[in-house]
Amino acid sequence: MIKRYVMTPGPTPISEEVLQEHARPLMHHRSPEFSRIFVETTTKLKKLFKTENDLFILTSSGTGAMEAAVTNPFSRGDRVLVANTGNFGERFKKMCGRFGLDLIALDYEWGDAVDPEDIRKALDRDPEIKGVMVQFSETSTGVLNNIEAIGNIVKGYKAILIVDAISGLAASDMRTDEWNLDIVIGGSQKALSAPTGAAFITVSPKAWEMIEKSDMPRFYFDLLAARSYAGKTPPQTPWTPGISIIVAINKALDMLIEEGFEKVYQRHRALALATQRAVGKLGLELLVKNEKNRGFSVTSIKIPEGIDGKELTKTMRVKYGVTVAGGQGKLTGKIFRIGHLGYVGMFDVLTAIAALEMSLKDLGYIFEAGAGVAEAQKAFMENNYLNE
Amino acid sequence: MIKRYVMTPGPTPISEEVLQEHARPLMHHRSPEFSRIFVETTTKLKKLFKTENDLFILTSSGTGAMEAAVTNPFSRGDRVLVANTGNFGERFKKMCGRFGLDLIALDYEWGDAVDPEDIRKALDRDPEIKGVMVQFSETSTGVLNNIEAIGNIVKGYKAILIVDAISGLAASDMRTDEWNLDIVIGGSQKALSAPTGAAFITVSPKAWEMIEKSDMPRFYFDLLAARSYAGKTPPQTPWTPGISIIVAINKALDMLIEEGFEKVYQRHRALALATQRAVGKLGLELLVKNEKNRGFSVTSIKIPEGIDGKELTKTMRVKYGVTVAGGQGKLTGKIFRIGHLGYVGMFDVLTAIAALEMSLKDLGYIFEAGAGVAEAQKAFMENNYLNE
Numbered sequence: 023m024i025k026r027y028v029m030t031p032g033p034t035p036i037s038e039e040v041l042q043e044h045a046r047p048l049m050h051h052r053s054p055e056f057s058r059i060f061v062e063t064t065t066k067l068k069k070l071f072k073t074e075n076d077l078f079i080l081t082s083s084g085t086g087a088m089e090a091a092v093t094n095p096f097s098r099g100d101r102v103l104v105a106n107t108g109n110f111g112e113r114f115k116k117m118c119g120r121f122g123l124d125l126i127a128l129d130y131e132w133g134d135a136v137d138p139e140d141i142r143k144a145l146d147r148d149p150e151i152k153g154v155m156v157q158f159s160e161t162s163t164g165v166l167n168n169i170e171a172i173g174n175i176v177k178g179y180k181a182i183l184i185v186d187a188i189s190g191l192a193a194s195d196m197r198t199d200e201w202n203l204d205i206v207i208g209g210s211q212k213a214l215s216a217p218t219g220a221a222f223i224t225v226s227p228k229a230w231e232m233i234e235k236s237d238m239p240r241f242y243f244d245l246l247a248a249r250s251y252a253g254k255t256p257p258q259t260p261w262t263p264g265i266s267i268i269v270a271i272n273k274a275l276d277m278l279i280e281e282g283f284e285k286v287y288q289r290h291r292a293l294a295l296a297t298q299r300a301v302g303k304l305g306l307e308l309l310v311k312n313e314k315n316r317g318f319s320v321t322s323i324k325i326p327e328g329i330d331g332k333e334l335t336k337t338m339r340v341k342y343g344v345t346v347a348g349g350q351g352k353l354t355g356k357i358f359r360i361g362h363l364g365y366v367g368m369f370d371v372l373t374a375i376a377a378l379e380m381s382l383k384d385l386g387y388i389f390e391a392g393a394g395v396a397e398a399q400k401a402f403m404e405n406n407y408l409n410e
Numbered sequence: 411m412i413k414r415y416v417m418t419p420g421p422t423p424i425s426e427e428v429l430q431e432h433a434r435p436l437m438h439h440r441s442p443e444f445s446r447i448f449v450e451t452t453t454k455l456k457k458l459f460k461t462e463n464d465l466f467i468l469t470s471s472g473t474g475a476m477e478a479a480v481t482n483p484f485s486r487g488d489r490v491l492v493a494n495t496g497n498f499g500e501r502f503k504k505m506c507g508r509f510g511l512d513l514i515a516l517d518y519e520w521g522d523a524v525d526p527e528d529i530r531k532a533l534d535r536d537p538e539i540k541g542v543m544v545q546f547s548e549t550s551t552g553v554l555n556n557i558e559a560i561g562n563i564v565k566g567y568k569a570i571l572i573v574d575a576i577s578g579l580a581a582s583d584m585r586t587d588e589w590n591l592d593i594v595i596g597g598s599q600k601a602l603s604a605p606t607g608a609a610f611i612t613v614s615p616k617a618w619e620m621i622e623k624s625d626m627p628r629f630y631f632d633l634l635a636a637r638s639y640a641g642k643t644p645p646q647t648p649w650t651p652g653i654s655i656i657v658a659i660n661k662a663l664d665m666l667i668e669e670g671f672e673k674v675y676q677r678h679r680a681l682a683l684a685t686q687r688a689v690g691k692l693g694l695e696l697l698v699k700n701e702k703n704r705g706f707s708v709t710s711i712k713i714p715e716g717i718d719g720k721e722l723t724k725t726m727r728v729k730y731g732v733t734v735a736g737g738q739g740k741l742t743g744k745i746f747r748i749g750h751l752g753y754v755g756m757f758d759v760l761t762a763i764a765a766l767e768m769s770l771k772d773l774g775y776i777f778e779a780g781a782g783v784a785e786a787q788k789a790f791m792e793n794n795y796l797n798e
Contacts, residue, residue: 033653036435041434044654048424050418050421081471082630089630092629117629120629121629219608241480241509242473260473262420262472262599263606265605266607345441
């Protein structure tokens with residue numbers, strides 16, 4: 023037996039309670055029984071997003087929700103600004119190109135965060151910009167962008183602000199309405215810790231105005247169809263939804279609500295800080311240099327010189343049963359990423375650090391064995407979120 | 411306690427074995443462990459589709475696969491022919507309109523099947539037609555179109571044939587390669603009896619040629635991306651897939667393979683014929699008049715005069731725990747539909763007929779009580795697929 027642990031930035035570990043809900047016999051998606059759960063889930067998600075805007079559950083991965091965010095508000099040729107801090111910023115850029123938008127990109131070094139003032143300057147320079155797209159947590163680097171500041175800037179312009187909060191949602195405080203975020207997207211398989219296969223999207227009145235005027239071809243991800251079906255009696259989805267996923271999400275939300283959102287953020291912060299301190303103690307370098315840009319969902323660590331990155335993550339997975347993520351895009355082979363979001367506690371971080379130490383040792387890296395594990399534990403003892 | 415039965419044309423009942431697989435802890439979608447299951451599932455699906463063409467699993471409902479079928483092979487302005495026999499034919503038409511295709515529609519009465527010769531005439535009249543779209547089983551009426559004949563015709567033209575086999579797949583024999591079907595789509599929640607949230611699409615070499623030339627904007631449903639990721643080592647999906655759904659589909663396929671596809675078709679045929687005989691005995695009229703056009707997935711029954719259709723299905727569901735489907739589109743309120751596909755056996759049909767009889771009695775319909783149930787049982791005893 024080799025006991026397995028998933029410590030990636032998605033999918034994340036799922037609690038036994040949520041898995042059991044996931045395995046309930048399926049209700050029919052047009053039945054009042056399912057509609058009740060669908061409405062409940064939507065209502066709880068709005069609490070998590072801190073919004074009174076419309077919110078829709080899409081049956082797709084997060085990329086589908088990104089497509090919905092790009093194809094609904096704009097028309098062909100519309101000018102948009104992508105503030106790009108990594109692989110998912112690149113994905114926004116690719117998508118905008120694919121759908122014929124007139125793209126302006128603010129490209130940052132991977133590992134750096136957006137400077138909100140750059141967005142102000144871009145909007146001042148070009149009043150034709152109709153939308154700004156940015157990641158909250160950029161999953162490929164672990165950077166957490168200052169969405170509050172960006173929201174405060176964009177609200178003064180005609181552009182809408184589109185935020186990919188897929189890996190940041192529920193790991194860090196995010197306030198859709200207070201921060202003036204027009205479209206926010208999230209996913210089921212990140213800090214929410216439900217199965218993969220569903221995504222979320224919120225729409226502000228300012229965004230609806232644009233959506234109603236858009237002539238971009240779309241069907242499956244058409245939010246006007248989603249709004250029309252959500253308004254039916256009983257409320258429903260336009261196409262057959264992932265019924266067992268929504269039921270699982272509903273349960274996962276109950277668990278987050280029971281823990282309390284503030285506690286959930288504290289837990290993620292504690293897990294991230296302990297991970298950072300532990301890998302530092304092993305002499306490893308973090309990708310995100312500026313401490314205040316580091317998010318709490320995932321920690322990106324540079325592969326030390328002389329070590330084969332692929333071999334490292336493979337050893338952790340195959341020999342020790344701990345799955346972490348490699349680098350994406352241009353960081354492939356240069357970093358690895360420990361996910362500590364979702365149904366994850368202190369001892370999961372100890373497990374990941376222990377497997378990392380053992381694998382580093384196997385590969386000939388020189389360090390003080392046990393130093394990382396001890397440092398993580400010390401971090402937890404000093405910053406015990408359970409007692410906060 | 412009220413014991414519940416889902417007898418709709420999707421979602422269909424899921425076996426305990428499949429639900430248990432569905433509830434397994436999630437593997438990471440980029441791990442070799444998941445890749446193995448992903449490849450296994452794809453291979454088994456190809457057997458079910460009877461194809462050596464490429465086959466992809468999409469994380470969406472069947473409508474997403476319809477969108478993939480419409481947006482991948484064509485370019486804006488391309489002429490296409492939709493042979494429309496019901497609500498899902500209408501959906502193809504709407505989609506073609508939305509994506510700027512030049513649509514020619516062959517509209518049939520709802521309840522009638524496509525006359526394949528009409529397609530030959532249309533193709534002869536207009537050699538510019540690049541694609542023909544048609545439903546195998548039209549879920550809204552229960553008609554089964556003669557796809558073999560249509561395939562034999564379309565293969566002689568430059569047009570590709572796109573078949574929506576969502577509710578027909580695994581209930582009736584369908585031979586993608588032998589019948590020359592270029593793009594075939596299926597869904598997880600029909601006769602396969604796995605959870606909702608995944609769809610399938612096959613692509614022939616003739617279709618690939620068109621896909622490679624298409625300039626239609628698309629991203630999430632881009633089959634070139636799907637092909638490129640399926641070709642990686644290890645094979646994977648471009649975006650995060652519905653991991654727990656694919657695991658469940660893999661198990662559901664094992665069960666169909668163990669039963670044997672021929673036996674599966676015989677079972678569906680026996681269930682459909684028994685349902686037809688039973689409702690006939692109750693004096694109810696079938697929507698599909700021509701016996702040879704009736705499919706084996708779902709039986710559409712006209713609401714008898716003087717009975718409120720909504721009240722009938724509501725009584726069956728609320729009082730007796732049996733969920734059947736109402737009519738869709740222009741048949742809303744005029745018919746109801748008993749689904750008998752997927753993880754369904756003889757006694758489920760008896761259950762549905764019994765609940766129907768009891769509900770009809772509650773609503774004042776005059777008939778010989780027990781006649782339907784007895785007739786269904788007689789049908790099973792005469793045509794016992796278990797002994798065939």
